[in-house]
Amino acid sequence: xxPIGVAGAGTMGAGIAALAAxxxxxxxxxxxxxxxxxRAPEGVEPVRDLKALAPCGLVIEAAxxxxxxxxxxxxxxxxxxxxxxxxATNTSSLSVTALAxxxxxxxxxxxxxxxxxxxxxxxxxxxxxxxxxTHALAVAREAGEAMGKHVIDAADTPGFIVNR
Numbered sequence: 001x002x003p004i005g006v007a008g009a010g011t012m013g014a015g016i017a018a019l020a021a022x023x024x025x026x027x028x029x030x031x032x033x034x035x036x037x038x039r040a041p042e043g044v045e046p047v048r049d050l051k052a053l054a055p056c057g058l059v060i061e062a063a064x065x066x067x068x069x070x071x072x073x074x075x076x077x078x079x080x081x082x083x084x085x086x087x088a089t090n091t092s093s094l095s096v097t098a099l100a101x102x103x104x105x106x107x108x109x110x111x112x113x114x115x116x117x118x119x120x121x122x123x124x125x126x127x128x129x130x131x132x133x134t135h136a137l138a139v140a141r142e143a144g145e146a147m148g149k150h151v152i153d154a155a156d157t158p159g160f161i162v163n164r
Contacts, residue, residue: 002057002085003028004143007050007073009036012090013062015118017044019147028053054080058143060088060112067094071102078103086139088112096129096156107133110140113160114149125154125161 006017009031020027021043029044031037037046053059063069074087087109089099100109111127124144144151154160
């Protein structure tokens with residue numbers, strides 16, 4: 001299995017990376033802040049260069065809840081990863097369809113809404129954008145289940161299910 005990447009080593013990103021590593025998945029954690037990477041959970045490989053996520057089959061972004069920041073990160077990732085790499089956003093409220101807009105492979109973009117704190121909250125919402133492929137959604141569901149989460153499908157609507 002290809003590695004899982006997590007982009008963003010804050011509370012949510014580090015928590016998601018820890019879940020993936022605990023599930024025995026090779027996990028790479030990217031953040032431009034060396035101090036955030038210094039706190040990387042055990043079993044997670046911290047990386048300072050976004051290019052290190054190129055071999056991943058799934059990259060989950062956990063950047064601040066800002067559409068432009070997330071779109072810019074996805075655009076950078078889309079230039080680095082293989083065309084079949086699934087790009088998942090951990091957004092709690094932004095449109096998955098809007099995040100995928102303009103990317104070369106919008107079918108590979110999905111939502112994976114983890115709840116805080118990721119280690120204790122058992123639910124993850126897998127969100128389909130308008131162009132999300134069944135393959136991308138299956139990869140997200142499989143990863144969530146491997147991390148021990150109860151995975152539910154959610155529509156790309158404001159707040160998805162739980163926050164709505």
